[in-house]
Amino acid sequence: MLAVEVRDLSKTFRSGWFPRRLTRALRGVSLAIPRGAIWGLLGPNGAGKTTLLSILATLLLPDAGRVTVLGHDVVREAGAVRSRLNMASGNSNFIWSLRPPEILAFYARLYGLYGRALARKVDDLLALAELEPHRKVPYHELSTGLKQRLALAKSLVNDPELLFLDEPTLGLDPDVSMRMRAQIKALREERGTTILLTTHYMREAEELCDEIAFIKSGQIPARGTADALKRQIGIGDVIALRLDPPSCNRLADLPGVLECTSQDGRMECIVDSADKRLPEILRWLHEQGVVVRDVDVHEPDLEEVFVELAK
């Protein structure tokens, strides 16, 4: 059963009168997210991540294409899905002078909670987000990490089946983002929540997501598990060499060598295929009288894939 199904989705923003500017934020996006998945949208700034999430969350209308969320069309049956999903943004902003319990109560009231049920819900969320010690602190005095946790807690007021998290660890310190990721994983394990998150941190997508879609300029040129994504793009292998003398710029001119860098006394060559190029490179170095002290071949990590695709 699918939680989200998107076919040929397009969205163009029109802004200004003269000159009239058109931004094609989404250009024929298709994807399918199974229930219970943690799915990642990985892409650089301006790729269309927030636009896509906003359409899925019924906050923005698509121009063309079909979007089905929890079995309902997001345009014709928006009302049927709104109460079953929610969204949190790493860029959230709440009223500066309100305290966490007041902010959570405000959102809980929107879903019809009142009286004792409302108070219990607020307490539960404060506990979940570990915000109890900060009950009395006005929003604008909270640290970025606490603000993000509050945004996540707010998105759970209606116990959503489907949760959209827009850059949930934006601007967080490494240890704080690690705890945030643990919390996201726990949501799926304990509540079975389907989660679609956006990020521009490849490590985060790799750690959290069953499947990753790479989005760039409103299109999804690659998708799959982190491993599949790397294979699919085929940007090659990395051959790391320790040489004597230590650097050899002419390596970059050999056939099949895509890129060559030198750092810390090591040369790193990205090649189309290590199986094919390693013997050729070793033979050539031998002919040049260069001694090879050490060789290491490895797959490029997601970060390199990202850099390559983001160009």
Ligand SMILES: Nc1ncnc2c1ncn2[C@@H]1O[C@H](COP(=O)(O)OP(=O)(O)O)[C@@H](O)[C@H]1O
């Ligand atoms: N309301 C808007 N009006 C005009 N252009 C917009 C609007 N929202 C987003 N855009 C443009 O659409 C593109 C995609 O934006 P966005 O979805 O926010 O990307 P991301 O979240 O991946 O950084 C960008 O070029 C952005 O400037």
Ligand SMILES: [Mg+2]
């Ligand atoms: Mg965004």
